[in-house]
Amino acid sequence: MFKGIMEWVDERLPVTELIKSQATEYPTPKNLNYWWNFGSLALFVLIIQLVTGIFLAMHYKPDAALAFDSVEHIMRDVNWGWLLRYLHANGATAFFVMIYIHILRGMYYGSHRKPREILWWFGVIIFFALMGTAFMGYVLPWGQMSYWGAAVITNLVSALPVVGQDLVVWVWGGFAVGDPTLNRFFALHFLLPFVVFGLVILHMWALHAVHSNNPDGIDLEEKDTIPFHPYFTIKDLYGVGVFLIVFCAFVFYNPNFFLEPDNYIQADPMKTPAHIVPEWYFLPFYAVLRSIDFLGTMSKLVGVIAMGAAIAILFILPFLDRSPVRSFRYRPISRALFWIFVVDCFVLGWVGYNPADATVFGGMPIIYVGRTATAIYFSYFALLWLVTALKVEKPQPVPKSL
Amino acid sequence: MDFMNTVKAALVTAALVLPVLPQTGLASSGGPPLPQEDWSFKGIFGQFDQAALKRGAKVTIEVCLGCHSIKYIKFDHLRQFGFTEAEVSEMAGGAGLTKQDKLVSGLAPADAKESFGLVPPDLSLMTKARKGYEDYTFAILTGYLTEEDTALVDAAKEDGTLSPEEITKLASALHMDPHHPEKIDEAVKRIANGDHFNKYFPGNFLAMPAPLSAGAVTYADGTEATVKQLAKDVTTFLAWAAEPTQTERKSTGHKVILYLIVLTAMLYAVKRRIWARVHH
Ligand code: HEM
Numbered sequence: 001m002f003k004g005i006m007e008w009v010d011e012r013l014p015v016t017e018l019i020k021s022q023a024t025e026y027p028t029p030k031n032l033n034y035w036w037n038f039g040s041l042a043l044f045v046l047i048i049q050l051v052t053g054i055f056l057a058m059h060y061k062p063d064a065a066l067a068f069d070s071v072e073h074i075m076r077d078v079n080w081g082w083l084l085r086y087l088h089a090n091g092a093t094a095f096f097v098m099i100y101i102h103i104l105r106g107m108y109y110g111s112h113r114k115p116r117e118i119l120w121w122f123g124v125i126i127f128f129a130l131m132g133t134a135f136m137g138y139v140l141p142w143g144q145m146s147y148w149g150a151a152v153i154t155n156l157v158s159a160l161p162v163v164g165q166d167l168v169v170w171v172w173g174g175f176a177v178g179d180p181t182l183n184r185f186f187a188l189h190f191l192l193p194f195v196v197f198g199l200v201i202l203h204m205w206a207l208h209a210v211h212s213n214n215p216d217g218i219d220l221e222e223k224d225t226i227p228f229h230p231y232f233t234i235k236d237l238y239g240v241g242v243f244l245i246v247f248c249a250f251v252f253y254n255p256n257f258f259l260e261p262d263n264y265i266q267a268d269p270m271k272t273p274a275h276i277v278p279e280w281y282f283l284p285f286y287a288v289l290r291s292i293d294f295l296g297t298m299s300k301l302v303g304v305i306a307m308g309a310a311i312a313i314l315f316i317l318p319f320l321d322r323s324p325v326r327s328f329r330y331r332p333i334s335r336a337l338f339w340i341f342v343v344d345c346f347v348l349g350w351v352g353y354n355p356a357d358a359t360v361f362g363g364m365p366i367i368y369v370g371r372t373a374t375a376i377y378f379s380y381f382a383l384l385w386l387v388t389a390l391k392v393e394k395p396q397p398v399p400k401s402l
Numbered sequence: 403m404d405f406m407n408t409v410k411a412a413l414v415t416a417a418l419v420l421p422v423l424p425q426t427g428l429a430s431s432g433g434p435p436l437p438q439e440d441w442s443f444k445g446i447f448g449q450f451d452q453a454a455l456k457r458g459a460k461v462t463i464e465v466c467l468g469c470h471s472i473k474y475i476k477f478d479h480l481r482q483f484g485f486t487e488a489e490v491s492e493m494a495g496g497a498g499l500t501k502q503d504k505l506v507s508g509l510a511p512a513d514a515k516e517s518f519g520l521v522p523p524d525l526s527l528m529t530k531a532r533k534g535y536e537d538y539t540f541a542i543l544t545g546y547l548t549e550e551d552t553a554l555v556d557a558a559k560e561d562g563t564l565s566p567e568e569i570t571k572l573a574s575a576l577h578m579d580p581h582h583p584e585k586i587d588e589a590v591k592r593i594a595n596g597d598h599f600n601k602y603f604p605g606n607f608l609a610m611p612a613p614l615s616a617g618a619v620t621y622a623d624g625t626e627a628t629v630k631q632l633a634k635d636v637t638t639f640l641a642w643a644a645e646p647t648q649t650e651r652k653s654t655g656h657k658v659i660l661y662l663i664v665l666t667a668m669l670y671a672v673k674r675r676i677w678a679r680v681h682h
Contacts, residue, residue: 030680072474072526072527075645075647076474076646076647082645082647082651083651083654086651226680230676231676231677231680234669234672234673234676234677235673235677237669237673238666238669238670238672238673241662241665241666241669241670242666244662244666245659245662245663245666246417246418246421248655248658248659248662249418249421249422249655249659250420250421251655252651252652252654252655252658252659253421253422253446253652253655254420254421254422255651256530257420257421261530261531261532261533261535262531264527264530264531264644265523265527265531274604
């Protein structure tokens with residue numbers, strides 16, 4: 001019966017063929033390690049966000065006078081509403097954990113190198129869209145941090161020369177963050193995840209055109225690949241299981257771990273919180289923004305450009321790396337630079353978390369740490385290019401096949 | 403790949419330990435460390451002490467409701483932890499309300515502004531809305547000057563100038579920094595002026611006069627109503643009010659996590675089985 005139907009469909013639309021070639025029999029490197037699980041995990045979290053988001057939207061009210069109460073209504077009165085909201089709020093955090101690991105994996109094993117540049121670019125665009133989505137989502141509960149975070153970040157638009165002032169009014173829909181801002185952020189927060197979903201399809205298309213990289217970073221022969229099913233279906237499912245244990249432990253036992261207490265106070269435009277902090281996943285970039293404070297009136301604009309560049313530089317990463325070898329497994333200098341870069345990102349995050357005028361290590365303004373860490377951040381890309389373009393690094397011997 | 407293994411170990415440890423760590427009362431930025439109480443509802447197996455909830459509800463309604471609302475809670479909700487319908491109606495009646503009403507203060511916002519200069523904040527989410535969580539609420543309620551402290555301040559202000567010895571004593575009593583005698587001096591002056599000093603409030607002075615005093619309410623279960631006891635019961639009640647679903651959340655969590663552990667162990671076994679066929 002089922003076979004009969006499938007035959008009928010296949011004659012008109014080759015579904016079986018697609019599933020075979022792109023999923024079940026899709027050739028996959030047999031040496032992939034667990035760092036390769038984070039792509040499927042990111043997709044899994046995207047689905048969690050889409051599903052919980054739609055149900056939240058059925059009860060949420062995008063109105064400055066009602067938004068905060070409607071979130072509490074979800075938490076208290078809607079059946080399983082607390083679960084929806086905690087899944088969604090922690091889902092945003094999980095998404096960034098997955099994405100950051102996924103990106104760093106790519107940087108370490110050279111997954112962005114020829115012929116995977118377009119695949120990588122779609123990834124960077126997804127990352128940008130995700131940041132926009134999360135930023136606007138965080139505004140929706142309309143707590144103090146929602147409001148003031150939105151105020152600080154949208155204000156950056158005003159740094160743009162000539163049009164900045166008018167543009168920020170246009171973005172706000174008024175002369176300050178307010179009801180119109182909340183309303184449009186809700187519309188965009190609803191839309192963008194579906195744009196992300198479309199981008200993910202393009203990302204997968206590009207992946208399937210060139211196939212996965214692998215920890216050795218070498219081009220594999222047919223004998224070194226195995227069919228996706230059952231090997232990677234089961235491995236990815238196992239990954240989902242482990243992920244869910246950790247994720248649910250947060251959702252059920254410590255759901256406010258990543259949320260700011262201030263966001264349980266309703267937004268009050270007359271009362272600035274003592275210390276405005278963005279969500280943890282923006283902190284490194286926030287630190288880059290604030291570390292440019294020595295250029296007088298130009299500081300803000302240059303800060304914004306630096307912040308954007310800190311991510312956009314990923315676009316040209318495939319061309320900065322000139323080494324004949326992809327994987328850092330065989331590249332000692334690049335590997336050292338990479339780990340310095342990772343530690344540096346954590347330092348930037350810590351700087352971003354602290355107030356701009358904080359002092360550390362007995363009196364040193366934290367801004368010095370921020371500037372140094374920002375310089376190190378960008379140096380990674382410059383040094384990676386220098387070390388490989390000038391052939392300073394001598395790669396270790398690479399296996400021809402597995 | 404030793405380094406990679408260290409990184410993996412660190413990630414795994416963080417992932418397993420962070421979610422079950424209680425949200426501890428970190429001192430709100432810069433202030434003195436908050437007193438740490440044992441809360442019945444804390445931790446992954448914590449449950450609300452029902453007797454404390456009932457006592458706390460009584461204190462909240464009889465004392466705090468005079469100035470603060472708890473607007474996300476209706477009197478009727480209080481039946482969830484053991485009050486009868488008659489008891490709920492009686493408590494509501496005492497506040498001039500009915501059981502279907504929300505816990506809204508009789509103090510009109512305009513009058514509050516006149517008396518305190520601001521409208522007292524709604525307490526529904528208080529234990530979630532400050533760094534330190536419930537420890538902070540408890541600290542505020544117990545952080546006013548004790549009689550001994552007041553005597554010390556009185557003695558200090560009598561002779562006008564503060565001796566180094568007085569400064570040391572005052573610094574420890576008020577939880578202030580002995581290296582800033584001028585701040586202590588200013589605090590003493592403001593206290594003498596009738597301003598409300600609190601050891602744990604950022605900036606030390608707040609508009610709320612000490613809301614609790616020993617014997618402020620008579621407990622139905624005979625518990626002695628010391629300030630500490632009152633504060634602890636109110637805080638327990640407010641922690642419930644901030645998230646009445648938290649008990650359900652944790653008990654659902656036990657089932658979900660147990661299920662996931664079994665499922666994941668099985669997936670792992672299958673994965674090993676399937677991958678045994680692949681020759682590296
Ligand atoms: C890319 C995926 C998504 C991310 C990263 C994301 C992120 C966020 C974040 C950080 C919040 C604030 C949570 C809080 O603190 O309460 C939020 C709230 C919200 N999101 Fe999303 N979201 C995503 C997808 C969606 C989708 C697809 C929808 C609906 C179609 C949606 C609807 C909502 C609603 C209604 C709220 C307000 C309720 C609340 O604050 O809990 N989200 N989102």
